[in-house]
Amino acid sequence: MAAPGPQPPLRMPYFDLLLLHLETGKAGQEVIERAFGRHVHWGYWPDPAAATNDATDYGKAAERLAAEVIAAGRISDGTTVLDVGCGFGGTLAILNEQFKNMTLAGINIDQRQIARARAKVTPRDGNRLSFLAGTAVQLPLADASCDTVLAVEAIFHFPDRARFFREVQRVLKPGGRLAISDFLPPHGMLPWLWPKFRSPAYGVCDLRYSLPRYRRLARDAGLRPVVERDINANTLPTHDFVKTLYPFVVQYGWWVRFETRIMGWISRQRLLRYSILAFEK
Numbered sequence: 001m002a003a004p005g006p007q008p009p010l011r012m013p014y015f016d017l018l019l020l021h022l023e024t025g026k027a028g029q030e031v032i033e034r035a036f037g038r039h040v041h042w043g044y045w046p047d048p049a050a051a052t053n054d055a056t057d058y059g060k061a062a063e064r065l066a067a068e069v070i071a072a073g074r075i076s077d078g079t080t081v082l083d084v085g086c087g088f089g090g091t092l093a094i095l096n097e098q099f100k101n102m103t104l105a106g107i108n109i110d111q112r113q114i115a116r117a118r119a120k121v122t123p124r125d126g127n128r129l130s131f132l133a134g135t136a137v138q139l140p141l142a143d144a145s146c147d148t149v150l151a152v153e154a155i156f157h158f159p160d161r162a163r164f165f166r167e168v169q170r171v172l173k174p175g176g177r178l179a180i181s182d183f184l185p186p187h188g189m190l191p192w193l194w195p196k197f198r199s200p201a202y203g204v205c206d207l208r209y210s211l212p213r214y215r216r217l218a219r220d221a222g223l224r225p226v227v228e229r230d231i232n233a234n235t236l237p238t239h240d241f242v243k244t245l246y247p248f249v250v251q252y253g254w255w256v257r258f259e260t261r262i263m264g265w266i267s268r269q270r271l272l273r274y275s276i277l278a279f280e281k
């Protein structure tokens with residue numbers, strides 16, 4: 001797999017903050033390692049009332065969310081999986097632990113995350129594993145070379161979803177799957193939605209893709225929707241857990257508090273519905 005050329009720098013303050021804690025021993029390092037050391041996404045609680053708001057519980061919930069997206073990707077031994085926006089490599093780490101004779105690749109726009117993923121995940125059971133710096137809209141894979149593409153809670157950062165879907169269609173084998181998680185607004189809200197925006201804590205986000213819009217995007221790219229799961233209720237304890245981290249936030253503190261509060265309210269009102277989607281070629 002050839003790595004694409006150098007990528008333009010992307011401002012994602014929440015990753016600056018996480019890396020500052022994880023790699024320089026700032027206050028809260030151990031808590032942040034347990035919660036976000038492997039996955040940087042929301043958690044999944046089969047029973048949200050049972051959430052205990054501590055880092056160990058959160059880390060387990062994050063593992064479960066990745067497992068739910070993996071299940072939507074219908075992955076089996078001996079296949080090729082690309083994880084786009086792979087973060088610290090947690091989703092590929094699960095695949096590496098659960099499957100054998102896999103060809104696993106992670107791609108991320110941020111070289112620092114790639115470096116951490118490489119240091120954290122060691123291939124086993126005949127698996128081949130690579131982490132590459134690159135962008136979602138120019139995938140470093142040959143046509144029809146991949147069984148599954150995953151993008152766990154990353155697609156809203158990508159510069160162009162239609163280009164990403166076309167790239168996925170190109171690299172998937174016939175019958176291959178794309179599985180993602182994303183925040184979906186109700187379709188009726190689209191005319192009133194803010195444009196793509198730059199959040200001070202979370203960077204550039206585009207949250208304007210409703211379920212009907214995803215269906216159209218897939219159809220235009222030559223993919224067929226096969227999984228549509230609204231798991232919003234199962235992710236809501238995330239907001240209460242993130243509040244427990246406020247004392248550790250040494251940078252962007254005001255913005256993290258403000259945006260976490262807004263996002264919690266929006267999610268509880270179901271104005272954005274955390275969902276798992278999968279599409280087949």
Ligand SMILES: C[S@@+](CC[C@H](N)C(=O)[O-])C[C@H]1O[C@@H](n2cnc3c(N)ncnc32)[C@H](O)[C@@H]1O
Pocket residue numbers: 010012038039040041084085086087088089090091107108109110113134135136137151152153154155157158159
């Ligand atoms: C919320 S994090 C999720 C990380 C990882 N998927 C996980 O579940 O832990 C979003 C990820 O998208 C990555 N990302 C943002 N824009 C990207 C792009 N254009 N191409 C590839 N990755 C991108 C970020 O660097 C970040 O790792």
